[in-house]
Amino acid sequence: MIAATPAATPAATPVDTPLGAPVEAVPAPAYRGDLAEDALLLAAFTAAGEEQLATLPVKRERDTAEQDLAQRVLTACRAARRGFLVRHAEAVYDVLTDGRTRLVRLPDLVFAAADRFPGLTPTRAAMAAEDGVIQAEKDGLEADQALFCHAVLNSPVAGRHLIDAMLAPTPRAQELLPAFRDTGRIELDSVLVERRGDAAHVTFRNAHCLNAEDNRLIADLETAVDLVLLDDRVRVGVLRGGEVDHPAYAGRRVFSAGINLKDLRNGDISFMEFLLGRELGYINKMYRGLLTAPEHGAWAERTVQKPWVGAVDAFAIGGGMQLLLVLDHVIAEEDAYFSLPAAEEGIVPGLGNLRLSRLTGARTARQVLLGGRRIAMSDPEARLVCDEVVPATAMDDAVERAVAALSAPAVAANRRMLGLVEEPLELFRGYLAEFALVQVERSYSDDVLAKVERRWQRSQGRR
Template structure:
């Protein structure tokens, strides 16, 4: 059996070796019990076979990723999102990226029993993002509006309201008000939440009647916080334990999709708009209760952040065993390297009432004053000069090539962390408690 597309030229040795090594690893995997039922010897044999294939995969991609990417995107004339790109690569080069069938098999299992095929997606996407030609093209593809948002745009511009499972979007007085409304789980994040958030951000950016965006958590039905607003509890660890948090659809789409759009804007083809193909708008975030993990990470891209005086912030990624998104890239520029290490490596919790909180929060107000303070901040950001200056600040603070280099390494390192035994053990205990 051969690949459906021939390997790029100048790979007469590596490509056949890679294909054979990949086949051996997959055949061995299929002959063994599921990972949690394997003997130590079987675990070692599977790891050795996978490592051999992955070493060849890295060699091949280091030499040929540009030719491969050009072939998949028809000479960079197709704007493929990451989910489309890995699917196309799996069809064209099955030795490089796991097939849809293998991924579906893994997706049906709890995290502890997965084979870790997403690591191979991470290897592939790291190579693409590291490329000075392919990487920027992929980032631009991820800044384009999603098909779902384009389908909903006419409805939103007409009614000013869109209700989704995880987010409610309402336009009022020129403000796109995004309310995270996973009231039963404290706005914990999962694949659906990422899809809804990107759709909402796209709509807010595309609607010409919107001048400023606001993100806030809604009122909770969770017993401990019933009737209170909460910003976000971060990644849904129960979903991670059950295998329902994916590398591509959650961890990478979140950073390269809606969070990156909050920074850079949405990329559209606009005749006559020669000065910028991006539609950007200023954004305000309002924190009630707490911003944990992914909620904390979000605050680092907003133009103005308010917090209730009784709120707190924490990044428990080291405790969970994973990497806190792009916080490692962004947070130290707000607070300096020492505090960043205390928060990211040691899990330090920061309360809004502490002086250190003012390094990342613009205003701390009493809970009963939040609504009025939010409205005042929205008025202050409603200016063309604000829009131009935020663009220049973001360019200076977060150069596109530096962001791309970080995301390239993040694609692989986060994939490896998802399958680390410490992570599997920790989230497994959380899943058992939740059950």
């Protein structure tokens, strides 16, 4: 760990604050371009900022002047981190990955940065202190994680290596793989994976919330996708929602209601594991394949890809519709609909902005993303997003036909080549670099916080 030395610690200078009392503040670091020296300057500056914040009450108990001071300190520290990363992002990444000889998953990478370069990202202890705190009452330390992720992904060298790291199988999936190969069935907390013939059926079972996505479901889905891609007996993956508890859909399957907005309000939607992790994790694995041989060969020799079928019962909202944009064959029941309610929710719908216009054209994409348009299966545009519309009673047969068609040996190779043309890796990397900053800013914005609070209050009133 880099330790500060007296020579590297700038002298403190008193300044006036909105509280009307002098507060000891360290001048903004004047970086010189040397990694070790600049790391010491960053550590000293951010440590002074943390000391200032420690003198204040927690956010929910601050008055206006105290909150103004806290925001000024947070903003100054983020500017210092941004300046450091502009100069040293690739060098920092090389230190954390031993010269890119190790694949380090995103959460481990971000916390390793906190340990190796004090002040660069929040520590585990700092993040744990915000656990159990509703989103509106957090200081938004995830913004500092987003700054780091943006800088890494913005580098063609470091960004591509991180994408590789996130395409590797998870330890949990590797542990469960022998049992799945043996029995053809793994039951996770919110996902069921079953092998049936040439297909592995992945069923969402977040029944209490209309199969909405939360941290648990994202983790389970990545495990499930890994198992499907690792099992040699599986040729095709199938995604479908299970039956839900909601009275309006009792006994019916529902594909997905998108992000769990109650969890977002309660501060339980993680930036690393959910907002960024799902895009780099299971969705990207479905689209680009699982990295199984990271050290040699061309891309086709390094990854395992398989085609995917989606069976949409009832609706695919938000994150649910985003999934459809990477699937190879989508079947929807007649009364289903799709939507990406970005304007209503106030956040960015993952890679929907990148992928939707490729299927529907720019004008329809704007109607959906900016105007909140729903696509019903009776709309002509529905056939731009799905391949078949069938009665609910015909869904199972339609899925079996799609599995049979996509099981042909040449399908995986051709979908790989389509992906190279449709969404080059550099386009994906550049989009995600900007997405990291924009999404975390939106998830803490006043309008989003107000919307999720109103929804939560309405839900409480119905109890």
